[in-house]
Amino acid sequence: MQVWGKILGAFFGFLLGGPFGLFLGLFLGHKFDKARRNVYGGGFGGFGGSQASQAERQADFFHAGFAVMGHVAKAKGRVTQEEIRVATAIMERMGLQGESRRQAQNAFREGKNDDFPLEETLQRVRQNCAGRADLLQFFLELQIQAAFADGSLHPNERQLLHVIARYLGFSERQLEQRLHMQEAAFRFQQGGFHQQQQGAGGFKAPPSKDQLAAAYDVLGVSPTASAQELKRAYRKQMNEHHPDKLAAKGLPPEMMELAKQKTQELQAAYDLIRKEKHDK
Template identity: 60%
Template sequence: MHYFGKLIGVLFGTMFGGFLGALIGLYLGHRFDRARARANHPFGGTSGGYRGTASQQQRQGEFFKATFAVMGHVAKSKGQVTRQEIELASNIMQRMRLDPEQTSAAQAAFRDGKESDFPLDEILQKVRTVTAGRYDLLQFFLEVQVSAAFADGSLDPKERAILHTIAQGLGFSAAQLEQRLRMQEAAFRFQQGGFGGHHQGQYQGGQWQQAPSANQLKDAFELIGVSEDADSREVKRAYRKLMNEHHPDKLVAKGLPPEMMEMAKEKAQEIQNAYDLIKKEKGFK
């Protein structure tokens, strides 16, 4: 119960204004207590809100809803949301293997994000709060938005601009976002070459079924985040860092909604496939 402000308000109000002062102090104290309660529990409310410390399940729920709401906002950034963009969002939901109830919640959040008065800054602050500022979760959130924007194979200038706003709101620099955009563009091409985690892979039984092109090898390096002239030590260090940041079990343990674990698995497999291709083609051990 929050009553500290009321007590102080009544005390000082009585001292300086008698009964009337006490009433004014009580009112001001009440406003103070409510403001402090909202600061401590930003998603609380008089009904259906959090009481006490938000549970892991509640935080995961907020993260889940924010992911699709912001995705809808990015889709809307170009103007009218096209049928293709809706289908791409639905494809992401399918890749997550959401049940009907989860799909309905994701669709509702996506529609909320398309509203003209969507409070983007407030939602991004909420994401930072529910993730406790954990870099890997914030990075995953940003990568989902980048992946969704790139799902049609191109990035509109307005989408790029809103992604920069999102990155800044999550605490990432413009340079960090641009690196993620380059890595995602390479990942898209890598997937189109048959090496994506959720496609019928060309990599089977520990062997590539067809010789990769020079461009596919270049994309693998860029997907890992290193230059083509990187030595085996540099490649391995980048690979291990990415795998540590994208390990599905670690992400869920830190607050990633279980519903989004499939996407985390896909990303980890994508990184693994790129690393395996580089190792084979460059003869790294």
């Protein structure tokens, strides 16, 4: 706690202005201490010690993300080549190379250990992300993506995801909603919309009913949603996943590519639905 500004302000204020000067000096000293704390010892985005703190938190977030991913992969009983392939695919999507890739691989292997401290790891993630719900959501969605990357979810994986969500502060309903949206995202990706997009958001072929339904689920809205409801849901999802906002809140730079891909997916789903409604 920084109090020297208050002490000095009160002292000199009293000498120069008596009781009134004491209170004025105390007030100005408090303002000085607050400004000094923001510059030298504040949270993310400050200077000096705060920059080191941000780098440490980002490194811890990155390490925990892959370590917990390895623990989820172990939930089926043993880590198979399929789980390793999934983790490798996520590293590829992030564009990890060199030291960053080695760190991710080491963290993944660490998470496979029987004595991996899951509870302690998740508590540390939640503490480091206090007041940054979007970052916690990104962490949870990362685990869901990894668990669902093969197109199915093992009962043990689902059970463990509930444990992870609870420690991160999410309810069972919130987790099930995210699981449903991730399943829809998988079906939407299978439709190949990222490859089909051309020009100003057009599509080479009309989507099937299943693909269109998946697009609605990706945005978390009903097919009967009005244009206003659709736009509101789209903006909400984009606001939660926007790379710049996540970066400002402390998302590790190695994970930015995943956030970008998510916003591209949301944009593709929104464009598809709007085009389909316009053509009717």
